[in-house]
Amino acid sequence: MFKFKISSDIRFRNFGFIPSGYFLRDLYGWLFGHRNLIKRLQARDIINAIDPRQNEKILDIGCGQGHFTVEIAKKSQTTIGVDIAEGIDLIKIPETISDQMKFVQVKGVSLPFKDDTFDKVLASAVLGTIENTEEFLSEWRRVLKPEGKLVIVNTSGRPPIAMAYKNQPWFFKFLRKVYIKKFPHNYADFERVLNNNFGNTKSKFPQPNELKYILAQNGFGETKVEQSLSSATGNFIAWHQFIGFLRKGFIPSVPGWPHYYYFFRVVEFFSKTPCDFCHIYISKHVQ
Numbered sequence: 001m002f003k004f005k006i007s008s009d010i011r012f013r014n015f016g017f018i019p020s021g022y023f024l025r026d027l028y029g030w031l032f033g034h035r036n037l038i039k040r041l042q043a044r045d046i047i048n049a050i051d052p053r054q055n056e057k058i059l060d061i062g063c064g065q066g067h068f069t070v071e072i073a074k075k076s077q078t079t080i081g082v083d084i085a086e087g088i089d090l091i092k093i094p095e096t097i098s099d100q101m102k103f104v105q106v107k108g109v110s111l112p113f114k115d116d117t118f119d120k121v122l123a124s125a126v127l128g129t130i131e132n133t134e135e136f137l138s139e140w141r142r143v144l145k146p147e148g149k150l151v152i153v154n155t156s157g158r159p160p161i162a163m164a165y166k167n168q169p170w171f172f173k174f175l176r177k178v179y180i181k182k183f184p185h186n187y188a189d190f191e192r193v194l195n196n197n198f199g200n201t202k203s204k205f206p207q208p209n210e211l212k213y214i215l216a217q218n219g220f221g222e223t224k225v226e227q228s229l230s231s232a233t234g235n236f237i238a239w240h241q242f243i244g245f246l247r248k249g250f251i252p253s254v255p256g257w258p259h260y261y262y263f264f265r266v267v268e269f270f271s272k273t274p275c276d277f278c279h280i281y282i283s284k285h286v287q
């Protein structure tokens with residue numbers, strides 16, 4: 001039986017592909033990579049920010065299904081993915097990188113690692129799901145080596161929708177008339193719906209300046225903030241979710257669309273202006 005193997009290089013075509021042994025599922029993964037379209041589109045930016053090296057130990061906090069962990073492991077000495085979710089340690093580790101990585105289930109804020117263990121820490125889409133940001137930052141700082149790098153990936157919400165509440169364009173007024181009952185009263189209401197939908201503990205998305213301030217207060221030096229995803233993709237996702245909510249009463253998620261990857265890649269290529277939507281924070285642990 002033909003088996004799909006993962007490459008030892010990071011390939012953005014099928015980023016995050018972890019073979020399961022099931023032919024059709026693996027064919028799909030091998031062609032389109034991890035299921036979440038946004039992660040797939042952001043993968044290149046996130047990996048560039050982490051910039052894994054052969055002599056480095058890297059920690060992927062709240063690693064979910066381990067798609068970033070696996071890719072980072074290919075280019076590092078060791079990468080450990082930790083998550084509170086049960087079954088994390090059951091994710092199949094591909095043979096080609098089996099001695100470069102592992103998954104560990106952790107409970108909450110206390111990490112089972114000595115001080116100054118890691119060269120780099122990645123926390124992608126984790127801050128929204130945890131209660132006490134500062135407590136976690138101090139634990140991440142503890143396990144990072146001095147001068148080590150912390151990469152946080154976070155969203156600042158849906159800026160195109162916030163803008164529409166402010167500027168009230170004609171189609172927005174039209175939607176309000178058509179969906180009079182379900183229309184969120186203001187942007188903060190829509191933000192709460194989004195957060196509930198994605199299981200976030202916060203009711204509000206932190207903006208880059210707030211997060212930079214919190215990082216500085218918790219022992220991280222100057223933070224560089226990069227935007228990821230173009231304004232075309234950001235607008236599309238924001239409006240798709242907003243109109244989906246008005247029509248169906250819930251937020252349509254984008255994970256099920258990896259096969260649109262190639263289409264959005266072309267969109268990304270032609271739409272160079274970034275959307276103030278997904279941010280990558282790169283901070284240095286200072287002594």
Ligand SMILES: C[S@@+](CC[C@H](N)C(=O)[O-])C[C@H]1O[C@@H](n2cnc3c(N)ncnc32)[C@H](O)[C@@H]1O
Pocket residue numbers: 039061062063064065082083084085106107108109123124125126129130
């Ligand atoms: C939105 S997912 C992000 C997964 C992955 N990092 C990504 O970017 O696709 C958030 C993850 O954080 C994990 N998580 C939430 N609270 C946690 C905690 N206290 N400790 C470790 N992981 C946690 C969740 O189980 C979940 O897998």
